[in-house]
Amino acid sequence: MLDPKLLRETPDLVRAAVARKHLDVDVDAVLAIDTRWRTLLSEVESLRAKQKAANTAMAALPKGSPEFLAKVGEMKTVATAVKEKEAVLKETESAWQQAMLTLPNLPHSSVPEGRTPEENVVWATHGAVDEPRPHAVPHWEIPGFERLFDFGRGAKVTGAGFPFFIGEGARLVRALLNFFLTENAKAGYVEVSPPIFVNAASATATGQLPDKEGQMYETADKLYAVPTAEVPLTNFYRDEIIEETALPIHRCAYTPCFRREAGSYGKDVRGLNRVHQFDKVELLKWVHPRTSYDELEALRTDAERLLQKLGLPYRVLLMCGGDLGFAQAKKYDLEVWAAGQKRWLEVSSCSNFEAFQARRAQIRFRSKETGKPELVHTLNGSGLAVPRVLAALLENNLQADGSVKVPEALQPHFGRESFRFD
């Protein structure tokens, strides 16, 4: 959510942000509701003040005295008026809240202009992308693929997009997770193992609800399977005030992630590219507003290092205004090169939300200068998502003899230097 004061005092800034993100939001309509809400609020408050004054006066009167009874009669009409006004206020308030939620976060000044993904800026490219690999094939076409990654039985047991990982397949997943967590710990992120179901309040605070409800799996008792560890992790400090000396807080968490991916059919759903359940390690930061852009660069570097150590070619995209998410102020995507499919796969998305998430989740710190609570800045990024890294690893490291070379950094976790599908 945006700062309501920002809307009132500098509506042009908000209009500019809407334009840069190429969204269709009626800022003036939100302003109108805001004004109406504030008028109603002060009306209700003055009626309440009247009630309180009468209350104090009546406490001093003998109960049942004529003066007392006269006051009761008088206050009855005020009570009715308060009730009516309050009902209107409440309605207006929820309309106000909904309207405020339509306003996107302001893009940072360093975010490039642009409407479509094609206008994202290629920030950096690492590794040999154009190296000839005559035997490279999409990972799902590797002979024996289903022996280690059994999509067929997964579909029977659960449904499409819920594969079994078997033998070396399962071991690769575990090795990657172990590698990610170990490296992240070295970089100073404290490991957390969070609940993988969250309640509606948590899903609302991080923005999954109400809009993206259809993207989550919901249980019979109204809990949601997490689409990313970002949700339980960010909500850890929801409605809390953190000591400034505790900042910055760096954490990482492995969870399985569950996504219904409703309506996302197309060619990028093959194999490990897009599944309903996948493993991911998420990096999360709660920081002082002053440092959040330095922290974003560091976050991106930390995620990049993982790909570098695995020896996988990748590129960094700086997202343009139009491809920025609703809540992000600035975002980098990390895309790994899949040599068989000859395409880039997104494996991490490193974002600075500034105070946007923190305001919605009410995560604050006590400022040493003012002594007052202020909103923290939150950042997050994957470090990293397993299946797509795995897909790229299989495709890039497939040898002419059909074996797959395990990256050196992964060998201590995997236990061998290579493996075969057949």
Next chain:
RNA sequence: GGAGAGGUGGCAGAGUGGUCUAAUGCGCACGCUUGGAAAGCGUGUGUAGGGAAACCUACCGAGGGUUCGAAUCCCUCCCUCUCCGCCA
């Protein structure tokens, strides 16, 4: 799952219909005191919204209700504790 008890400020804990912006204690901050400290004494000490300000309003687990008036009474839900049952 069954039975019972309870959720009040940073913490402990009083308050069971009216002057509660919540007693008291601890903690914390500042001041007095002191050679310095402790003790003692004094003052202050939540969050949010509105307002230029004085100030006003809301918040006693959450939501609804009764009432002229609710921390207090009623209803629903959530959570914690104790005992019993079941079980990794």
